Amino acid sequence: MSSLSDPAADPEAQWPPAPPARTCLPLPWALVAALLILAATCAAWVARTWVMPAACASSGPSPGTATSRALSDKPADPRDPQPQGIFAKLLAQNVLLRNGTLSWYSQPWLKGVYLSPGLSYDEYKQELAVTEAGVYYVFLQLELQRKASLQVRGQVSLALLLQPRGAGATALALTVDLPCSSEPRDSAGGFRGDLLHLGAGQRLIVRLSVHLHAGANAHNAWQLAQGATVLGLFRVTTKVPNELFQPLPK
Numbered sequence: 711m712s713s714l715s716d717p718a719a720d721p722e723a724q725w726p727p728a729p730p731a732r733t734c735l736p737l738p739w740a741l742v743a744a745l746l747i748l749a750a751t752c753a754a755w756v757a758r759t760w761v762m763p764a765a766c767a768s769s770g771p772s773p774g775t776a777t778s779r780a781l782s783d784k785p786a787d788p789r790d791p792q793p794q795g796i797f798a799k800l801l802a803q804n805v806l807l808r809n810g811t812l813s814w815y816s817q818p819w820l821k822g823v824y825l826s827p828g829l830s831y832d833e834y835k836q837e838l839a840v841t842e843a844g845v846y847y848v849f850l851q852l853e854l855q856r857k858a859s860l861q862v863r864g865q866v867s868l869a870l871l872l873q874p875r876g877a878g879a880t881a882l883a884l885t886v887d888l889p890c891s892s893e894p895r896d897s898a899g900g901f902r903g904d905l906l907h908l909g910a911g912q913r914l915i916v917r918l919s920v921h922l923h924a925g926a927n928a929h930n931a932w933q934l935a936q937g938a939t940v941l942g943l944f945r946v947t948t949k950v951p952n953e954l955f956q957p958l959p960k
């Protein structure tokens with residue numbers, strides 16, 4: 711027999727208050743992802759500002775053999791503001807447009823070159839090594855300069871490869887189209903950067919690929935602008951959820 715206090719027996723009886731609805735809180739990694747996007751935007755602006763003086767300084771042609779002398783003649787000024795944390799800015803030694811792995815100036819006393827503790831460069835293997843894991847903003851800048859009046863069409867590309875990962879899979883790519891004959895420009899360039907999750911011991915190499923169409927002397931019409939082709943990186947954070955860098959299921 712039902713009790714008189716049972717709400718089911720008395721339709722006019724007041725039902726007990728419903729339990730408070732559960733609110734959906736955003737996942738922590740979603741907030742981290744938003745912060746990383748903001749960090750990437752800021753990092754891109756900082757990186758462009760960092761490499762811009764070098765690009766502007768390379769407006770005039772000069773022999774490739776003078777590159778190291780030009781850099782060493784301008785030692786780093788200790789009064790210049792220095793980036794903080796783990797960072798690197800390396801300048802290409804190469805000037806000639808030849809397919810292959812680029813070599814880099816890594817000596818920190820050279821003007822415009824930075825290599826902080828936590829990073830190392832192997833001149834023999836042409837690799838920049840990361841000793842501390844984290845999320846890094848990695849960027850490439852490619853600047854080309856005309857050195858002959860030949861009309862050349864084609865593209866010049868940089869590819870950043872990570873070792874060991876994916877048997878040398880390309881992590882970052884940058885392609886610059888040479889000006890066509892109707893454009894009276896003597897320079898061309900581009901910039902590309904992205905956030906990469908690098909593990910301790912990860913190594914970075916950059917390969918140059920040249921595709922020109924103007925006969926056998928096409929490679930002599932252009933060269934890499936001295937002091938303006940850059941490999942750079944700096945660490946943004948050390949702790950990031952693994953889900954952000956896992957491939958999406960197919």
